[in-house]
Amino acid sequence: VQLVESGGGSVQAGGSLSLSCVASGYSVGTFSTYSLGWFRQSPGKEREGVAAIDSVNATTYADVVKGRFTITRDNNKNTLYLQMTSLKPEDSGIYYCAADLYHPLATIYPSLYNYWGQGTQVTVSS
Numbered sequence: 001v002q003l004v005e006s007g008g009g010s011v012q013a014g015g016s017l018s019l020s021c022v023a024s025g026y027s028v029g030t031f032s033t034y035s036l037g038w039f040r041q042s043p044g045k046e047r048e049g050v051a052a053i054d055s056v057n058a059t060t061y062a063d064v065v066k067g068r069f070t071i072t073r074d075n076n077k078n079t080l081y082l083q084m085t086s087l088k089p090e091d092s093g094i095y096y097c098a099a100d101l102y103h104p105l106a107t108i109y110p111s112l113y114n115y116w117g118q119g120t121q122v123t124v125s126s
Helices: none
Strands: 002-006 009-012 017-024 035-041 048-053 059-061 069-074 079-084 093-100 120-125
Touching: 002 093, 017 035, 017 093, 017 120, 035 069, 035 079, 048 069, 048 079, 059 069, 079 093
Parallel strands: 009 120
Antiparallel strands: 002 017, 017 079, 035 048, 035 093, 048 059, 069 079, 093 120
């Protein structure tokens, strides 16, 4: 499975960004069965979970982004999205999408994910 993120960039605090992640290389008809997640990592910090969505569109969010970020998926386009609003400088980092092929419930624990994208940079200035 290959994952390619896009949509990162620079924005001022309070602004919005939308990330996308397109998947390829999976067996036909299986993308919809995957749990998918967004993670981020900033310099000197461990990779942290941001949001996740499972095969029935149940979602989970890190407390620090609840009410500001929205994760969605479009199985027809093999794409995962992250809509980010009211961005803060502490939201800056490299954002990664990931796929979990084996666990039915969406989680934001990086260790459970099998495939990762290369990341896209998000920078929020104050």
